[in-house]
Each structure stands twice: as C-alpha cells, then as structure tokens.
Amino acid sequence: MPTAIAVTDPDLVLTSPDRHTPTASVLPVGEAQERYPLDRAIIDVHTLIEQHGYVIVLCPQSAPDTVLHRLHAIRSVLESDRIAILRPELPPLGLAVLALQLRQLSICDFSPGVLASAARLLAHYVYAGAVVGSVAKLDRVPVTLRAHAKSWSPNAQFAVVASPQPELVRLTGAAGEAPGGPSFGTHLFYATGQSAADWVTGELARAWRVHGVTEARLPAESARWWATGKPGSPGRIVEFAAAIPDISVLYQLVSSVRREDCRWCGLELIGDRCGFCAAPLSDGAPPERVGGGRQTAALRPAAASARAALPRGPH
Numbered sequence: 001m002p003t004a005i006a007v008t009d010p011d012l013v014l015t016s017p018d019r020h021t022p023t024a025s026v027l028p029v030g031e032a033q034e035r036y037p038l039d040r041a042i043i044d045v046h047t048l049i050e051q052h053g054y055v056i057v058l059c060p061q062s063a064p065d066t067v068l069h070r071l072h073a074i075r076s077v078l079e080s081d082r083i084a085i086l087r088p089e090l091p092p093l094g095l096a097v098l099a100l101q102l103r104q105l106s107i108c109d110f111s112p113g114v115l116a117s118a119a120r121l122l123a124h125y126v127y128a129g130a131v132v133g134s135v136a137k138l139d140r141v142p143v144t145l146r147a148h149a150k151s152w153s154p155n156a157q158f159a160v161v162a163s164p165q166p167e168l169v170r171l172t173g174a175a176g177e178a179p180g181g182p183s184f185g186t187h188l189f190y191a192t193g194q195s196a197a198d199w200v201t202g203e204l205a206r207a208w209r210v211h212g213v214t215e216a217r218l219p220a221e222s223a224r225w226w227a228t229g230k231p232g233s234p235g236r237i238v239e240f241a242a243a244i245p246d247i248s249v250l251y252q253l254v255s256s257v258r259r260e261d262c263r264w265c266g267l268e269l270i271g272d273r274c275g276f277c278a279a280p281l282s283d284g285a286p287p288e289r290v291g292g293g294r295q296t297a298a299l300r301p302a303a304a305s306a307r308a309a310l311p312r313g314p315h
Contacts, residue, residue, distance in 0.1 A: 002106035003115050004052035005099055006045075008059045008067060011219035012096040014189065017245065021104050027057065029070040038073060045074050049082050054112035056084045056275070058099050058119070060092050062140070062225040081265055084116040084276045091140075091162050091226065092219035093191055094128025094241040104247045110254065113267030116275025118254045125253070126243045127182050127208070129161035130226050131171070131199060133236030137227035141166045157195075157236075159204070160226075171199060178207035186210050187245035191218035193234035200240050210242055 006025040157171040188210040220231040229235030257270040264279035
C-alpha cells in the first residue's frame with residue numbers, strides 16, 4: 001500500500017485527477033476537534049499505520065496551537081516514528097495542492113522518507129495567493145504602509161502572492177497588473193469566498209498561461225490565513241494556487257535530487273532535513289536538539305538537475 005497522505009481538514013482534499021491517485025485521509029483535529037475525540041484520532045492514525053506503514057500529515061501553519069498539540073499527542077501516545085507532521089509555508093489552498101501532488105507521487109517507487117522530504121522541494125513550485133479586499137490585518141506577507149492605507153478605500157482589491165516569492169499588486173476594477181507567475185506549465189486552482197473569481201479565471205489565468213483551471217472549495221483555514229474573516233464567514237477573498245499537474249514531471253523533479261540516509265532514524269531523504277524525525281542531514285543530533293531555519297540548495301528553488309526536469313513554459 002502507498003504511504004498515507006493525511007490532512008487536518010476535509011477542505012484540504014482536492015478531487016483526484018484520475019482513478020489511480022488515492023484520496024487523502026482526514027484527521028479533523030481543527031475546528032471539529034470537539035467532535036473528534038483524542039481516543040478516536042489515535043485509533044484512526046494507528047489504523048492508517050497498520051494499512052500503509054507510514055503516514056504524512058499536512059497541517060496549515062495558521063492552524064491554532066491546539067491542532068499541532070493534538071497531532072503531537074497522537075504521535076506520542078502511539079510512540080511511533082512512522083508519522084511525519086509537516087507544516088509547509090503555503091496558504092491553505094496551496095497546501096491542498098501540495099497534498100494532491102504527494103498523493104500522486106505516493107503510488108510511485110519513492111520511499112516514505114523521500115516522499116516526506118519532497119514536500120519542502122515541491123512547495124517551492126507552488127504559486128499560491130489570493131485576491132483580497134483588504135491587507136490591513138495581513139501579517140503573513142510583507143505589506144507597505146501605503147498598501148495598508150489603500151485598504152481602507154471602498155471597493156479596494158489586492159492580488160497577493162505568498163509563495164514562492166511574496167508580491168502584492170493593487171487591482172483597479174476588474175483589471176490590474178498580474179503578479180509574477182511560473183515560467184513552467186501549471187494548472188490553476190481557485191476557491192471563492194464572498195468575491196467573484198472573474199479576475200483570477202480571466203486576467204491571471206491568461207497572464208500565467210496556465211494549462212487549465214479548476215474550482216475548489218475554499219478551505220476553512222483560508223479566512224484566518226489571509227485575515228479576511230473567520231471560518232464560516234471568510235469575507236472578500238478568492239484564493240488561487242498554480243502548480244505542476246503532470247505526475248511524470250513531479251517524478252522527474254523529485255528523483256533528480258540526490259538521496260541521503262537520515263543519520264538519526266535511517267530513512268531516505270532529499271535535501272537537508274528528515275521529514276519524519278526532523279533531524280538535519282549534517283549531523284546525527286536527536287530531533288529535540290534540532291534548530292530550524294537552515295536550508296541547502298536542494299530545498300531552495302531546486303538545483304540545476306531538478307530545474308532541468310521542468311518543462312519550458314510558453315513565456
């Protein structure tokens with residue numbers, strides 16, 4: 001059985017592009033935590049481990065601390081080193097797209113360790129952002145004082161890209177200069193709150209020359225991430241994410257990066273950090289002593305061998 005890919009909210013599960021791509025398991029430890037007791041969560045994760053061997057859980061960085069505490073509690077009770085808890089720096093819809101890519105790759109011949117550490121690599125090739133009515137409370141993307149002031153103008157709209165490079169563009173009416181996009185072939189996903197998606201499906205899709213457009217359900221966590229409202233009342237937002245849809249390209253991208261063995265848990269990995277125990281590649285320090293932040297070239301926009309795997313875009 002392929003490595004299980006799990007998410008913390010059903011809104012983070014995108015429709016499988018084909019009958020071969022497995023769905024993601026849902027561990028509703030977020031807003032639905034009260035209706036999902038710890039003992040049941042432990043049983044569900046244990047079942048996943050029994051069926052799949054390893055479990056990779058994707059959790060939004062904006063999720064409350066209680067969500068992360070619940071996930072760590074599950075792993076602690078099970079005393080298992082087969083659970084990876086990943087929190088890539090992506091907005092919720094971008095995280096859902098990354099989860100879809102990992103689901104696609106889970107049926108390939110990658111080991112669980114390579115698949116988990118590949119999440120950091122692939123996240124650099126997800127162009128994720130949103131059209132919002134205000135950036136006054138947005139703290140996850142650099143916002144100038146002038147943009148803050150313009151947020152108070154009636155009917156103001158901003159196109160904000162959070163990943164891979166932050167960018168903010170003010171839109172005028174239905175038009176406006178599009179932020180910088182990918183130079184390789186992508187598919188565009190979008191999800192709406194209380195705003196129309198015309199600019200995203202029209203101007204942005206044309207500017208980025210995407211190969212296709214798909215509507216998705218707006219993740220509940222999006223309102224908190226973009227500071228436009230709260231779950232259930234997301235406010236004026238259209239979230240979007242463009243990413244590589246072709247499993248063969250994703251496979252080449254991951255397989256082109258050199259593999260190493262984790263000196264702490266022994267799993268294979270790519271890049272500089274194990275996705276399961278979080279130990280760095282440089283030494284055998286136990287995970288609890290590991291400090292974050294350092295990245296190697298393999299997990300910044302990828303090395304030349306990995307970039308060569310990308311198809312040339314029409315730009």
